[in-house]
Amino acid sequence: MAFIWENFVxxxxxxxxxxxxxxxxxxxxxxxxxxxxxxxxxxxxxxAATSRTQAQAYVExxxxxxxxxxxxxxxxxxxxxQTSVRQxxxxxxxxxxxxxxxxxxxxxxxxxxxxKAVDELRQEVGSLSVAIAxxxxxxxxxxxxxxxxxxxxxxxVGGKQ
Amino acid sequence: MHFAPIIQxxxxxxxxxxxxxxxxxxxxxxxxxxxxxxxxxIDNPTRMQNFMEWLVxxxxxxxxxxxxxxxxxxxxxxxxxxxxxxxxxxILGLPFAIITEPHxxxxxxxxxxxxxxxxxxxxxxxxxxxxxxxxxxPTADIAVTMxxxxxxxxxxxxxxxxxxxxxxxKHYIEPFPIFLPLNIVENLAKPVALGIRLFANxxxxxxxxxxxxxxxxxxxxxxxxxxxxSLFVGGLQAFxxxxxxxxxxxxxxxxxxx
Numbered sequence: 001m002a003f004i005w006e007n008f009v010x011x012x013x014x015x016x017x018x019x020x021x022x023x024x025x026x027x028x029x030x031x032x033x034x035x036x037x038x039x040x041x042x043x044x045x046x047x048a049a050t051s052r053t054q055a056q057a058y059v060e061x062x063x064x065x066x067x068x069x070x071x072x073x074x075x076x077x078x079x080x081x082q083t084s085v086r087q088x089x090x091x092x093x094x095x096x097x098x099x100x101x102x103x104x105x106x107x108x109x110x111x112x113x114x115x116k117a118v119d120e121l122r123q124e125v126g127s128l129s130v131a132i133a134x135x136x137x138x139x140x141x142x143x144x145x146x147x148x149x150x151x152x153x154x155x156x157v158g159g160k161q
Numbered sequence: 162m163h164f165a166p167i168i169q170x171x172x173x174x175x176x177x178x179x180x181x182x183x184x185x186x187x188x189x190x191x192x193x194x195x196x197x198x199x200x201x202x203i204d205n206p207t208r209m210q211n212f213m214e215w216l217v218x219x220x221x222x223x224x225x226x227x228x229x230x231x232x233x234x235x236x237x238x239x240x241x242x243x244x245x246x247x248x249x250x251x252i253l254g255l256p257f258a259i260i261t262e263p264h265x266x267x268x269x270x271x272x273x274x275x276x277x278x279x280x281x282x283x284x285x286x287x288x289x290x291x292x293x294x295x296x297x298x299p300t301a302d303i304a305v306t307m308x309x310x311x312x313x314x315x316x317x318x319x320x321x322x323x324x325x326x327x328x329x330x331k332h333y334i335e336p337f338p339i340f341l342p343l344n345i346v347e348n349l350a351k352p353v354a355l356g357i358r359l360f361a362n363x364x365x366x367x368x369x370x371x372x373x374x375x376x377x378x379x380x381x382x383x384x385x386x387x388x389x390x391s392l393f394v395g396g397l398q399a400f401x402x403x404x405x406x407x408x409x410x411x412x413x414x415x416x417x418x419x
Contacts, residue, residue, distance in 0.1 A: 004167070004304050006174045011299070011308030014183045018190065019242045026194035027238040030213055033201045040203060 128157065163260065163294040163371075164276035168269060177269065182299040186250045194245070216241060223404055228411040236407065239316075244403045247300060247309070247359065251395030254298030254367050255388050261293045301367050303360040310356035313406050317351075321413030328416040351409055355402060362398050366391040
């Protein structure tokens, strides 16, 4: 096996030419595409991370809004309950006052009516007494007559009533 | 005895077999690479593109194991070329060989093939033939493998001087100046070892193949097995050559701060 110097030179030249050709026409575009894909994947992963963060923030926001709304609703219900209790108390109070007032009025009316009746009776009794006295004076009456008279009188009073 | 078909033009020896095989294997590698990058696509790569990208990632793994990958990105093309070229060269001689057996002085392109001149035939004994080996692995020629190793040797020293001059020159006199001859020998031994390792593996493989073929029908299973093993050896040698190249480059051009 001889060492042929020309082969040595041809091998070096051949390898260098092949290297240059492959570098220019094959590996450079291939590596560019691989780099582009790497960037694409990186960008997509970044996008995914961003949208994930956004989604999380959004969910947090929604949760907060929901709890606020819940609290507000609770407050409103509480307020409504308090208002209704107060109104009911007011209504009951008013009704009581009204009752008391009506009762008082009724009592006062009764008193008035009674007084009026007593007054009328008094006047009646007065006038009757005068009439009886005048009748007694008009005729001399005996005991029998007197009894009759009283009966009459009483009947009269009873009839008037 | 197999001879190389060499013709002489203007006093320059042209080994038609080696030149032809270098051209063929270069052509195969180039066509393969071009087919792989024909319809480059980011999101829908073809099978060949996938294969080539797998190879690129494999090479990146080799580079990354010897140096910081960011510094080594420029060597991807070199490693890919080495790997593909050496692998294709190694396996070219496996499927068959083309041998001619001229019975008299033979000429090609008007030039006489040196091994078949009249003197050679005159010197032949009874029953002996002159055989010309046309198809073989180009890496089964020591001049070719030493050529590749020389390219690497020059590249390694150039990169060492360019990127890491102070430490590269200093390593020749480390740990003591008296080690200078030893370090020079070590440096020179690297390309020799690279070239001879590749040549010996492939050449020995082909010698064993041709021996097994001579065993005829009984040698057939062994031939097939040896071809399979040679395929493995071819890949392994391509890997070793590339790996060692990157190791040498990293040793020479990268100075690790301790």
